[in-house]
Amino acid sequence: MNLDLRIPMGLMFTLVGLILTVFGAATMGNPMYAKSLDINANLDWGIVLLLFGGTMFLLGRAGQKKAEREPQKPMPEGTVRRGH
Amino acid sequence: MLLYFVFVLGIGFALKRYMKTSKDFFQAGRALPAWICGLAFISANLGAQEVIGMGASGAKYGIATSHFYWIGAIPAMIFVGIFMMPFYYGSKARSVPEFLRMRFDEKTRALNACSFAVMTVFSSGISMYAMARLIQTLHVFDYIFISAGMPLGWIFHFSILLSAIIVLGYIFLGGLTSAIYNEVLQFFLIIAGFLPLVIIGLKNVGGISGLRASLPQAYMHSWQGMTHANTNPLGVEVFGLAMGLGFVLSFGYWCTDFLVIQTAMATDSEENARRVPLIAAIPKMFFPFLVILPGLLAIGAATPHVVTTTHTDASGAIIRETTVPTEVEAKGQGLVPAKTNPLTGKIVLDASGKPQLDYDLAIPSMLLHFFPTGILGLGLTALLASFMSGMAGNVTAFNTVWTYDLYQSYIKKGASDAHYLAMGRWATVGGILLSMMTAYVASGFNNIMDTLQLVFSFVNAPLFATFLLGMFWKRTTGNGAFIGLISGTVAAIAHHGLTLPLEAHPGIHGGWIAVLHHYPSDMAQNFWTAIWAFCINFGVTIVISLFGKPKPESELVGLVYSLTPKPDLGHVEWWKRPEALAVVLIVMVVGLNVIFR
Numbered sequence: 061m062n063l064d065l066r067i068p069m070g071l072m073f074t075l076v077g078l079i080l081t082v083f084g085a086a087t088m089g090n091p092m093y094a095k096s097l098d099i100n101a102n103l104d105w106g107i108v109l110l111l112f113g114g115t116m117f118l119l120g121r122a123g124q125k126k127a128e129r130e131p132q133k134p135m136p137e138g139t140v141r142r143g144h
Numbered sequence: 145m146l147l148y149f150v151f152v153l154g155i156g157f158a159l160k161r162y163m164k165t166s167k168d169f170f171q172a173g174r175a176l177p178a179w180i181c182g183l184a185f186i187s188a189n190l191g192a193q194e195v196i197g198m199g200a201s202g203a204k205y206g207i208a209t210s211h212f213y214w215i216g217a218i219p220a221m222i223f224v225g226i227f228m229m230p231f232y233y234g235s236k237a238r239s240v241p242e243f244l245r246m247r248f249d250e251k252t253r254a255l256n257a258c259s260f261a262v263m264t265v266f267s268s269g270i271s272m273y274a275m276a277r278l279i280q281t282l283h284v285f286d287y288i289f290i291s292a293g294m295p296l297g298w299i300f301h302f303s304i305l306l307s308a309i310i311v312l313g314y315i316f317l318g319g320l321t322s323a324i325y326n327e328v329l330q331f332f333l334i335i336a337g338f339l340p341l342v343i344i345g346l347k348n349v350g351g352i353s354g355l356r357a358s359l360p361q362a363y364m365h366s367w368q369g370m371t372h373a374n375t376n377p378l379g380v381e382v383f384g385l386a387m388g389l390g391f392v393l394s395f396g397y398w399c400t401d402f403l404v405i406q407t408a409m410a411t412d413s414e415e416n417a418r419r420v421p422l423i424a425a426i427p428k429m430f431f432p433f434l435v436i437l438p439g440l441l442a443i444g445a446a447t448p449h450v451v452t453t454t455h456t457d458a459s460g461a462i463i464r465e466t467t468v469p470t471e472v473e474a475k476g477q478g479l480v481p482a483k484t485n486p487l488t489g490k491i492v493l494d495a496s497g498k499p500q501l502d503y504d505l506a507i508p509s510m511l512l513h514f515f516p517t518g519i520l521g522l523g524l525t526a527l528l529a530s531f532m533s534g535m536a537g538n539v540t541a542f543n544t545v546w547t548y549d550l551y552q553s554y555i556k557k558g559a560s561d562a563h564y565l566a567m568g569r570w571a572t573v574g575g576i577l578l579s580m581m582t583a584y585v586a587s588g589f590n591n592i593m594d595t596l597q598l599v600f601s602f603v604n605a606p607l608f609a610t611f612l613l614g615m616f617w618k619r620t621t622g623n624g625a626f627i628g629l630i631s632g633t634v635a636a637i638a639h640h641g642l643t644l645p646l647e648a649h650p651g652i653h654g655g656w657i658a659v660l661h662h663y664p665s666d667m668a669q670n671f672w673t674a675i676w677a678f679c680i681n682f683g684v685t686i687v688i689s690l691f692g693k694p695k696p697e698s699e700l701v702g703l704v705y706s707l708t709p710k711p712d713l714g715h716v717e718w719w720k721r722p723e724a725l726a727v728v729l730i731v732m733v734v735g736l737n738v739i740f741r
Contacts, residue, residue: 069329069332072329073332076522080519080522084518087517087518092517095513095514096515096519097344097347099344101340101515101516101518102516105336105340105519
């Protein structure tokens with residue numbers, strides 16, 4: 061059974077998003093944000109990544125469950141479908 | 145910031161271990177969904193050349209750099225999907241030299257294996273150079289070097305060595321197993337790291353209209369002034385652009401680079417394999433906004449100058465702070481600093497005495513300028529991920545070509561598997577050592593894209609002519625292909641030795657035989673080198689083939705277009721066929737060209 065790529069990917073981005081969000085919230089109003097034109101880039105982008113990661117994870121899990129319910133017909137190793 | 149950085153890398157490694165348990169992509173047979181392969185397809189060439197090189201070219205040549213995508217990569221990817229993929233999927237060749245052996249003969253294969261090895265070493269050396277420059281720009285080791293009393297110039301050597309060690313570790317830890325999954329993760333990582341940079345950078349200059357106002361007009365138009373070489377930043381006219389970049393270099397790259405082609409082979413059917421490059425073309429089309437735009441934004445931003453800020457702190461005291469930019473920053477343009485010799489730290493001057501700009505640093509300095517601690521780690525991780533895959537992929541390809549196509553076939557036949565495995569390991573080490581040498585060669589250029597296209601014009605451009613003739617003309621003979629390839633490569637070298645870009649010193653930029661002709665830019669010179677190499681190879685191969693005896697048709701089934709069974713798509717609705725997707729892509733790409741003319 062192949063692992064659905066969206067699950068680890070979703071996990072990774074959720075984690076990165078979480079770190080950025082927490083870090084951004086903790087450093088709100090910090091003068092270092094003058095660099096990014098007074099936008100709290102950590103908080104804002106953290107939330108975006110969190111949403112993206114979460115969506116990917118949920119989609120991946122849904123896909124995985126669906127694949128488990130309908131097991132794929134095994135194809136012989138190295139089968140090449142070709143027209144004539 | 146460093147902590148965060150280590151942490152993100154840690155996640156990457158932990159994930160990779162997790163990934164290894166899932167099936168390796170070759171073992172998994174041909175079973176991956178087309179969208180995953182499609183993303184891996186573009187991600188396989190998303191190395192340093194893409195993120196640093198395209199940003200650098202954006203800063204150097206303006207929006208005309210998008211031609212690399214809109215008349216270069218996209219049409220080539222459509223061509224690969226429609227015409228080339230059936231050969232590759234059907235012939236089951238695993239590398240370019242292998243395909244050449246099946247179509248022509250052993251000597252053509254050996255010749256190509258050698259030039260392919262040179263190309264991979266240069267590609268990984270270029271990534272290595274980019275990584276070393278990044279380490280140097282971050283100034284993380286300055287303190288250690290100063291306190292140890294060593295000259296700062298050594299940081300460059302040290303950074304090269306460090307990148308070499310990191311790559312070696314990465315490959316030996318099995319960094320390329322489950323390559324496809326890594327590629328896709330990296331694809332999203334780069335988007336996550338670069339998209340906020342584009343947004344903040346755009347806001348800084350006041351949106352697209354602000355960018356337009358801060359740059360010379362020619363930088364914002366991709367087609368204006370293309371009728372003559374001297375009236376556009378790229379320094380080429382329409383013919384050189386369409387023939388050199390659009391046809392020879394792009395088609396040559398996308399049709400013959402197996403690092404990329406391989407990913408499409410992991411799908412479950414020929415139909416899907418043909419669809420992979422076409423799916424990949426959709427995000428590829430919008431990549432200029434992600435990688436070229438930051439370069440433009442860097443050159444369009446205000447050049448750092450002495451700034452005094454006054455603010456009142458909590459106790460009521462007035463504090464005045466003055467920031468003085470370094471000489472390198474002040475002599476640059478926008479956020480692109482002047483180029484310094486990485487060893488001596490002196491600013492490099494061009495032939496007319498003006499300081500050269502170090503375009504390769506456009507993207508890193510954008511990151512450092514606009515990103516606060518935190519998201520900066522994400523941006524740098526994205527950059528490093530692209531360097532790593534650029535180096536590791538090429539060194540691994542070098543290893544394969546050396547061990548199987550050269551060593552096993554010509555030097556020591558019939559040894560044990562363990563022997564070849566050990567040889568493969570030594571080849572990896574050797575490949576990295578050679579890459580370190582080429583990294584020093586790359587330091588002679590101020591835009592890694594120029595360096596890379598130079599290598600491509602030597603290797604891929606003549607090879608593409610051989611491929612094209614081999615696939616579409618069944619009379620092409622092995623001798624024709626072999627002599628054609630040699631003359632094409634020699635033509636490329638001769639052309640490089642006889643011409644020179646304006647304002648460059650003769651030497652590594654060309655003109656080392658005699659200067660017969662001046663080109664307005666390095667890139668124009670590369671395009672014409674490619675055109676010459678292609679045409680000479682094409683002509684010589686035809687002439688020699690006409691004198692020889694072609695292979696019998698029975699041996700060419702599946703290798704020549706007219707003798708390969710056409711894919712039967714009768715059962716697929718017309719709008720699901722690759723051809724329909726290709727038409728949609730062409731319409732979109734023409735649209736983009738019209739918008740940014």
